[in-house]
Each structure stands twice: as structure tokens, then as C-alpha cells.
Amino acid sequence: MKVYKNPDRSEWADICLRPHLDVSSLNSAVSGILDDVRLRGDEAVKEYEAKFDHAVLGELMVSEEEKAEAMAVIDRELLDAIRLAHDNIHKFHKAQLMSVCKVETAPGVVCWQKQLPIERVGLYIPGGTAPLFSTVLMLATPAKIAGCSEIVLCTPPMADGKVNPAILAAANVVGVDKVFKIGGVQAIGAMAYGTQSVPKVYKIFGPGNQYVMAAKQHVSLHEVAIDMPAGPSEVCVIADAESNAEFVAADLLSQAEHGIDSQVLLISTSEDMIDSVQQQIELQLAKLPRREIAMKTLENSKAVLVSDTDEAIELSNAYAPEHLIIATADYERLAEKVVNAGSVFLGDYACESAGDYASGTNHTLPTHGYATAYNGVNIDSFMRKVTFQHLSAEGIRSIGRAVEVMAAAEHLDAHRNAMSVRMAKLNSTH
Known part of the structure; x- marks a missing residue:
């Protein structure tokens, strides 16, 4: 030091x-793999798995038999530890759920915000020098609490074509059904674009090496959201x-x-x-x-x-x-x-x-100084907040003229007119 x-x-x-880290040399390689996965889907993914993870795969999705085998062979003390950790992570993240609060901002104008889960999310779980089964708990637990209807998990297989048993056990404890034997850039591409086997998701979460990080940033430009730069x-x-x-x-x-x-x-x-x-x-x-x-x-x-x-x-x-x-x-x-x-x-x-x-607490956190602007993964990461408002006739009378004046000042006459026709209707009934 x-x-x-x-x-x-x-x-x-x-x-x-x-x-x-100079990622400029990575970008051409990463974009080439992503383009190939986008065009050829499962076929390309399998070729890259053979090349990078040295695994020759038939089906990309982990079978129920493989999940059952993992639960049978995992060390019992480790499984108990995974369950204890899951319970604590669940408690902490469930407390983050927000209740709906309606606010009357002016007479007759009621506004509120509703949390809605992201319907399809993708979780990337590294499995290289250290298979991070703990990251399954950190990402899948808040996703389940949020109510995401489809959770897709990708993780690199071992050379024998199987997934690390601890990763599968953690997925089973949380309740993740769709686990795929895909690692690296090809996993990010599969989740971003969708393949014959892998559903296209709306947001991708999870850590990885510099290739995975470059791939996440690449697909975030046009295809999907990502959790954070990391x-x-x-x-x-x-x-x-x-x-x-x-x-x-x-x-x-x-x-x-x-x-x-x-x-x-x-x-x-x-x-x-x-x-x-x-x-x-x-x-x-x-x-x-x-x-x-x-x-x-x-x-x-x-x-x-x-x-x-x-x-x-x-x-x-x-x-x-x-x-x-x-x-x-x-x-x-x-x-x-x-x-x-x-x-x-x-x-x-x-x-x-x-x-x-x-x-x-969650261990998926901003690095490289991004903590100045980002927070770690939490329930909000898997949610969208949708705002609602209801205006009664009284609400039109409360804010109508202000809306007209502001729209006119911005030279947006159609905006002004949308309020003016309502005000005229109210005035004609009196």
C-alpha cells in the first residue's frame, strides 16, 4: 500500500x-458478440459458451432435475446459512415498500403515486473464480417482494455443463424459476435482445467483470435499463x-x-x-x-x-x-x-x-465514485412509480387559469386550449 x-x-x-481500466479495446469485441447474439440467438449463445466457459450445452435452461440434484448435494449447513440470510434480506427490503398517499394539492385537485413492479427483470450472477450465490439473494429477494412477474437469471455453467449447486439452491430458496446456463457478454445480450429460449427483459441487474460491465453499458443505450454503472x-x-x-x-x-x-x-x-x-x-x-x-x-x-x-x-x-x-x-x-x-x-x-x-442490507452497490449520485439496489430498483391525478370541476376552477397563462407563455396554444375548453364548458353551465 x-x-x-x-x-x-x-x-x-x-x-x-x-x-x-481502458475499455476501448473491449468495445469492439463486446459489440461483436452482442450483435451476433441479437441476430442468431440461442445458436450464438451456445457457441460462445463452448468458447469461453468450455461447456457444450444442449438446453440453455436449467431443468427441474438439475435443480433437485443441487438441493440434494448442497451442504446442509450452507443451505441453512442461505435461508437465514434470505430471511434477513427479506425483512429489510420488505420494510421499504411504500404505501399510497393521496394529496389534495389544491381544492378539487388530488394527486397520488403508485408503485408498480417492473414486469420482466434479468439477473446476472457471476460464476467464475467465485460463484456469487449471495448475489442471487441480494437481487432476487427484492425482485420477488416488488412483485416482478418474470425473473430471468443467467449464470455461467461449469465445464461439465452444470450450474454451481449453491447458486441453484439460492435461486430455489428465493423462488426463481427461470435459470439459464449463460455467462459473460452473451448472457447480457440474451437478456437484452431475447433469444429462442431466453425472454427479453426490461432491466438487467448484477455485477460482473469488465466485459460484462461494458456489455451492460452498451445495451443500456438502446435496449434495456441497467441497475447502475459498476x-x-x-x-x-x-x-x-x-x-x-x-x-x-x-x-x-x-x-x-x-x-x-x-x-x-x-x-x-x-x-x-x-x-x-x-x-x-x-x-x-x-x-x-x-x-x-x-x-x-x-x-x-x-x-x-x-x-x-x-x-x-x-x-x-x-x-x-x-x-x-x-x-x-x-x-x-x-x-x-x-x-x-x-x-x-x-x-x-x-x-x-x-x-x-x-x-x-444489499451488497449490490455503486463503485468507482458513483456513490456521489447512485444508491445501492433496493426495492425501488425493481419498481416504477406512476403518478395519478384527478381533477373535479372545483379543481379546474382552482388551477385552470394558471395553466392557461403558463401554456400561453410557452407558446403552446394546444396545451392552453385543452384547459380552456373545459373552463368554457363549466362557465356555460352557470
């Missing part, structure tokens, strides 16, 4: 830089002299093992703490199976010494991390000062892993 000691604010922009995972930890260096190091490494393009940031008021955390990182790295990945990530990562915790939270807000862990003694006070973050973890015991799996 590169260490900055009491940097001037002019250096903050450099500190907040993420590893740069990139490699990241965490920022704020620590003081009283923080637990072992915990802090563990939290930094938990993100560092995601991938070599991830990043971790430590901000501390104590130089001794920074030294202790680096020592702990070395000790813990030696025990990690994915240490080579974590070591590469640490090359992209930074530790910053600041004067006090107020400066620490200011730097964190400038960085806008996907995950923010506040492990200082004054974490409650600092929590009130958080402006930009995807998800926040407070105190020594709130490790980021809790939110990744089982606390109940």
Missing part, C-alpha cells in the same frame, strides 16, 4: 483515483488509535481478494495504527488461498494519515466508497457526517462481510 502522511488537500484527487469492488476503512488492527487488516483483505482491479483505502489518525495494520496484513496474507490476487490489489491501494476524524470523513466523502467501515471510537458522530457511500458499517464488529451476506 502506498502511504500518504498528512497530505495537502491538493493531493486528495490523486488519492481518490481508482485503477484505470466496476471493481472497493472498501474504505476509517481507523483511529483505538481501532483493532487485526480487524481492520481483515476488512481490507476481504475486499482485496475480489480481484486484481479492486482497491482498498485506509484512512487513520494514527501512524502507529497504519503500521500495525500493515503488519497484520502481512500475517493474514500468508494464510489466504487468494493471496496472489490480494497482493495485486494492495499495489493499487493506499493508506492515508490525517490529523483528526473530521478530516478522515471529509476524505472519505471525497472518495465516495462502495463500502465504508467507520471503526473509530466516535463512529456514531462520524456516521452523521457521511454524505457519499454505498453502504456504511459502524463500530469494531460491523465487518463488511456481514453486509455482503446476511445482515439484510
Whole structure:
């Protein structure tokens, strides 16, 4: 990790830089695959599965027999953990449902808003170096609560043509029926355009590698909505002299093992703490199976010494991390000062892993500084809000003249006339 000691604010922009991914070289390859899937459908998808996932497939859709087999072979303790996590995620997201509230904005003018689910959604679940069955819970649970009538899940198969049993078990726990053995760019294309087997969806959710991200952004230009721009995972930890260096190091490494393009940031008021955390990182790295990945990530990562915790939270807000862990003694006070973050973890015991799996909050979050403008996935992500209004005769009398004047001022005479004919009708009846 590169260490900055009491940097001037002019250096903050450099500190907040993420590893740069040049996706220009990807775009032609990604657009070529997408065009092929759009034109040839299932045939193209199967060819790309053989090429990229080394799986020769007959049917793309997971059969009921395969689902039953997955439920039979999955470790019972893991299945119990999946069910516990699902229960907590369900509780947290169900509380986000909005009740209809009617507002009389003027006499005779009543307005209200109604939440309606997106009818067809697509969920992409990575299955490469780490099959993310937890993401099934994070995406499918709010989709089910929202009432999405069709949920399409795509995930890469293993070389034997089967899907990881934990992914299928999580889908079964949530109640996702349509699971397809498709990964990468071809999965995004199948959901965006529709194929002979895969229904076309209206919005695509889920993380993925740089190819998947480029594909999502490509199809979002003309075909479907996507959840958010997203990139490699990241965490920022704020620590003081009283923080637990072992915990802090563990939290930094938990993100560092995601991938070599991830990043971790430590901000501390104590130089001794920074030294202790680096020592702990070395000790813990030696025990990690994915240490080579974590070591590469640490090359992209930074530790910053600041004067006090107020400066620490200011730097964190400038960085806008996907995950923010506040492990200082004054974490409650600092929590009130958080402006930009995807998800926040407070105190020594709130490790980021809790939110990744089982606390109940969603782990699909904005990265790469997008927390300045985006939030993580929630119930609203799977909803559309439709507004309604009803005007009585009294409502026309309340706002009619204002509408006429404003429409005339914008030189939209047909707009003005739509109100004027109603006002004339009311006046003629008196």
C-alpha cells in the first residue's frame, strides 16, 4: 500500500483515483458478440459458451432435475446459512415498500403515486473464480417482494455443463424459476435482445467483470435499463488509535481478494495504527488461498494519515466508497457526517462481510465514485412509480387559469386550449 502522511488537500484527487481500466479495446469485441447474439440467438449463445466457459450445452435452461440434484448435494449447513440470510434480506427490503398517499394539492385537485413492479427483470450472477450465490439473494429477494412477474437469471455453467449447486439452491430458496446456463457478454445480450429460449427483459441487474460491465453499458443505450454503472469492488476503512488492527487488516483483505482491479483505502489518525495494520496484513496474507490476487490489489491501494476524524470523513466523502467501515471510537458522530457511500458499517464488529451476506442490507452497490449520485439496489430498483391525478370541476376552477397563462407563455396554444375548453364548458353551465 502506498502511504500518504498528512497530505495537502491538493493531493486528495490523486488519492481518490481508482485503477484505470481502458475499455476501448473491449468495445469492439463486446459489440461483436452482442450483435451476433441479437441476430442468431440461442445458436450464438451456445457457441460462445463452448468458447469461453468450455461447456457444450444442449438446453440453455436449467431443468427441474438439475435443480433437485443441487438441493440434494448442497451442504446442509450452507443451505441453512442461505435461508437465514434470505430471511434477513427479506425483512429489510420488505420494510421499504411504500404505501399510497393521496394529496389534495389544491381544492378539487388530488394527486397520488403508485408503485408498480417492473414486469420482466434479468439477473446476472457471476460464476467464475467465485460463484456469487449471495448475489442471487441480494437481487432476487427484492425482485420477488416488488412483485416482478418474470425473473430471468443467467449464470455461467461449469465445464461439465452444470450450474454451481449453491447458486441453484439460492435461486430455489428465493423462488426463481427461470435459470439459464449463460455467462459473460452473451448472457447480457440474451437478456437484452431475447433469444429462442431466453425472454427479453426490461432491466438487467448484477455485477460482473469488465466485459460484462461494458456489455451492460452498451445495451443500456438502446435496449434495456441497467441497475447502475459498476466496476471493481472497493472498501474504505476509517481507523483511529483505538481501532483493532487485526480487524481492520481483515476488512481490507476481504475486499482485496475480489480481484486484481479492486482497491482498498485506509484512512487513520494514527501512524502507529497504519503500521500495525500493515503488519497484520502481512500475517493474514500468508494464510489466504487468494493471496496472489490480494497482493495485486494492495499495489493499487493506499493508506492515508490525517490529523483528526473530521478530516478522515471529509476524505472519505471525497472518495465516495462502495463500502465504508467507520471503526473509530466516535463512529456514531462520524456516521452523521457521511454524505457519499454505498453502504456504511459502524463500530469494531460491523465487518463488511456481514453486509455482503446476511445482515439484510444489499451488497449490490455503486463503485468507482458513483456513490456521489447512485444508491445501492433496493426495492425501488425493481419498481416504477406512476403518478395519478384527478381533477373535479372545483379543481379546474382552482388551477385552470394558471395553466392557461403558463401554456400561453410557452407558446403552446394546444396545451392552453385543452384547459380552456373545459373552463368554457363549466362557465356555460352557470
